[in-house]
Amino acid sequence: MARHLITSAIPYINGIKHLGNLVGSQLPADLFARYQRARGHEVMFICATDEHGTPAELAATKAGKPVAEYCAEMHEVQARIAEGFRLSFDHFGRSSSEQNRKLTQHFAVQLHNEGLLREVSETQMYSPTDGRFLPDRYIEGTCPNCGFEDARGDQCDNCTKQLDPVDLINPRSVISGATDLEMRETKHLFLRQSTLKDKLDAWISSKADWPLLTTSIAKKWLHDGDGLQDRGITRDLSWGVPAQFEGAPWSGMDGKVFYVWFDAPIEYLAATQEWADKTGGDWARWWRTDRGAEDVTYTQFMGKDNVPFHTIGFPATILGSNEPWKLVDYIKSFNYLNYDGGQFSTSRGRGVFMDQALELLPADYWRWWLLSHAPESADAEFTWENFQVSANKDLADVLGNFVSRITKFTRSKFGEAIPEGGEWGAREEALTAELTTRIRAYEGHMEAMEVRKAAAELRAIWVAGNEYLQGAAPWTVFKTDPEQAAAIARLALNLIPIYAVLSAPFIPDAAEIMLKAMQHEDRSWPSDVAAALTALPAGHSFATPDVLFRKITDEEREEWQTRFAGRRQ
RNA sequence: GGCUAGGUAGCUCAGUUGGUUAGAGCACACGACUCAUAAUCGUGGGGUCGGGGGUUCAAAUCCCCCCCUCGCCA
Numbered sequence: 351m352a353r354h355l356i357t358s359a360i361p362y363i364n365g366i367k368h369l370g371n372l373v374g375s376q377l378p379a380d381l382f383a384r385y386q387r388a389r390g391h392e393v394m395f396i397c398a399t400d401e402h403g404t405p406a407e408l409a410a411t412k413a414g415k416p417v418a419e420y421c422a423e424m425h426e427v428q429a430r431i432a433e434g435f436r437l438s439f440d441h442f443g444r445s446s447s448e449q450n451r452k453l454t455q456h457f458a459v460q461l462h463n464e465g466l467l468r469e470v471s472e473t474q475m476y477s478p479t480d481g482r483f484l485p486d487r488y489i490e491g492t493c494p495n496c497g498f499e500d501a502r503g504d505q506c507d508n509c510t511k512q513l514d515p516v517d518l519i520n521p522r523s524v525i526s527g528a529t530d531l532e533m534r535e536t537k538h539l540f541l542r543q544s545t546l547k548d549k550l551d552a553w554i555s556s557k558a559d560w561p562l563l564t565t566s567i568a569k570k571w572l573h574d575g576d577g578l579q580d581r582g583i584t585r586d587l588s589w590g591v592p593a594q595f596e597g598a599p600w601s602g603m604d605g606k607v608f609y610v611w612f613d614a615p616i617e618y619l620a621a622t623q624e625w626a627d628k629t630g631g632d633w634a635r636w637w638r639t640d641r642g643a644e645d646v647t648y649t650q651f652m653g654k655d656n657v658p659f660h661t662i663g664f665p666a667t668i669l670g671s672n673e674p675w676k677l678v679d680y681i682k683s684f685n686y687l688n689y690d691g692g693q694f695s696t697s698r699g700r701g702v703f704m705d706q707a708l709e710l711l712p713a714d715y716w717r718w719w720l721l722s723h724a725p726e727s728a729d730a731e732f733t734w735e736n737f738q739v740s741a742n743k744d745l746a747d748v749l750g751n752f753v754s755r756i757t758k759f760t761r762s763k764f765g766e767a768i769p770e771g772g773e774w775g776a777r778e779e780a781l782t783a784e785l786t787t788r789i790r791a792y793e794g795h796m797e798a799m800e801v802r803k804a805a806a807e808l809r810a811i812w813v814a815g816n817e818y819l820q821g822a823a824p825w826t827v828f829k830t831d832p833e834q835a836a837a838i839a840r841l842a843l844n845l846i847p848i849y850a851v852l853s854a855p856f857i858p859d860a861a862e863i864m865l866k867a868m869q870h871e872d873r874s875w876p877s878d879v880a881a882a883l884t885a886l887p888a889g890h891s892f893a894t895p896d897v898l899f900r901k902i903t904d905e906e907r908e909e910w911q912t913r914f915a916g917r918r919q
Numbered sequence: 920g921g922c923u924a925g926g927u928a929g930c931u932c933a934g935u936u937g938g939u940u941a942g943a944g945c946a947c948a949c950g951a952c953u954c955a956u957a958a959u960c961g962u963g964g965g966g967u968c969g970g971g972g973g974u975u976c977a978a979a980u981c982c983c984c985c986c987c988u989c990g991c992c993a
Contacts, residue, residue, distance in 0.1 A: 654990075817960065
């Protein structure tokens with residue numbers, strides 16, 4: 351039995367994520383976790399909310415709530431939605447946890463002890479009215495290049511020129527509109543990533559089997575321009591892990607916190623500690639190679655925007671600490687999912703968000719479409735037409751109708767029990783052989799995290815059932831040889847629990863319904879197809895299930911298309 | 920502007936280290952079946968593999984130039 355540590359990139363706390371975010375990390379991670387569990391392996395599947403930083407503070411202010419309260423509420427909202435999508439986290443943590451505060455501070459001290467931190471003084475815009483330093487993009491003013499009045503401190507949206515906030519004419523705070531901005535000197539801790547460059551480079555270079563998307567982004571950061579740059583890991587904010595604390599080997603960091611991208615990945619470890627504190631489990635055997643994690647396989651899932659932090663920043667923290675922490679073994683990264691010819695947009699209300707999706711249809715519909723169209727090799731596109739056609743064809747017609755036709759046929763001819771009599775012939779042997787080949791291929795794709803290919807193979811396995819029934823035609827055979835028709839029905843009914851177990855990682859709810867209908871509790875993997883096809887013996891009773899997947903109508907599709915098109919600006 | 924990844928049938932996508940008539944699903948046409956959610960199964964039509972040039976006995980696959988999308992960065 352292997353041990354799999356699996357983490358999904360942690361979603362930011364401010365607001366509900368859209369389907370593109372879901373398919374980029376949490377959903378494929380869940381697919382992999384469910385598959386590995388189904389194969390009998392031990393799995394620790396971790397996710398959390400990323401709660402620190404300026405956007406969270408601003409969102410809380412907008413909602414008229416203290417930031418801690420806001421985050422607590424939004425965490426619950428995201429946790430409920432995750433349950434709705436059947437994301438099977440062993441723990442869904444919070445980066446604002448006590449465990450993460452301690453661990454983040456521990457890593458900072460450790461990096462300091464290893465000589466990997468340095469203090470840097472710089473000047474930044476300070477707003478006395480807001481009582482805080484302002485990040486570049488929270489300053490607006492007139493562009494010195496084109497005269498555009500709402501240019502942001504980092505870039506002018508009109509002429510696209512890169513800017514420095516000090517260049518803006520009449521700069522003002524985006525938060526309060528205050529114009530009494532001033533330059534102030536401030537001190538920060540920088541992680542000396544540059545000294546770890548060769549180590550990181552060698553590590554990335556050793557990962558020849560990683561997705562090209564992952565390694566090419568990492569190599570770009572390592573080699574582009576002047577090479578890997580040192581990075582500030584503190585910020586002038588109040589909401590975050592305090593950078594000045596009891597036992598800190600530095601001073602003068604009062605009122606500063608660690609940068610979210612420093613503490614967020616550490617939350618993977620901290621969330622496992624949260625799990626351990628809650629359950630009495632042992633977190634160290636998952637994360638400390640000196641305490642049992644030597645044989646753990648660690649896989650991370652994320653969208654391509656998160657790759658730099660997971661290939662450079664976080665490994666720099668882990669390697670730099672010089673402590674025996676478990677380093678990631680495989681990084682599965684995804685491209686973006688676009689929405690009907692453009693991007694999903696939170697501000698414009700464009701596209702489908704996770705809570706809305708669940709109001710329209712059960713999770714399985716979304717899970718199936720998103721995973722079978724996962725943006726693995728390139729950006730992918732969600733269209734309502736494609737969603738309707740795929741869901742109706744694959745789920746309702748191919749799988750759902752298969753279950754329906756054989757259970758109803760059997761019920762009408764033999765009653766609601768596995769019928770007795772008849773023998774297997776060449777057709778049954780051929781089906782067994784085909785299923786064996788296809789299931790082995792499916793396993794290979796799942797192991798390799800080839801999500802789309804796995805979905806295509808699973809669909810082919812469903813189709814094989816329909817092909818068999820169509821060829822064997824028990825409704826015709828029944829007229830002359832009821833015993834033989836019984837043998838056909840018996841085999842076809844036995845396909846249902848096999849399909850349930852194989853399909854569960856993609857569509858867990860439907861899988862449960864299928865198993866329940868067949869009154870079968872055994873979820874073991876069909877490694878031996880011939881044996882699995884006789885698991886339900888003659889005489890075993892079953893219940894004919896309701897329609898597994900209802901179809902999406904044209905009217906619904908059109909209505910949703912309009913509803914989620916977004917507000918025109 | 921630099922870098923990454925792409926541009927393959929009407930649509931969504933596969934195409935391993937260059938090698939026989941370029942594949943799948945959907946859509947479309949025809950046929951079979953009537954157990955089933957007007958579902959299923961079979962057959963078929965359809966592509967100058969973004970454009971141009973080159974290497975090769977042979978290129979969607981390698982090299983050069985150009986065009987177009989997407990993202991990252993400056």
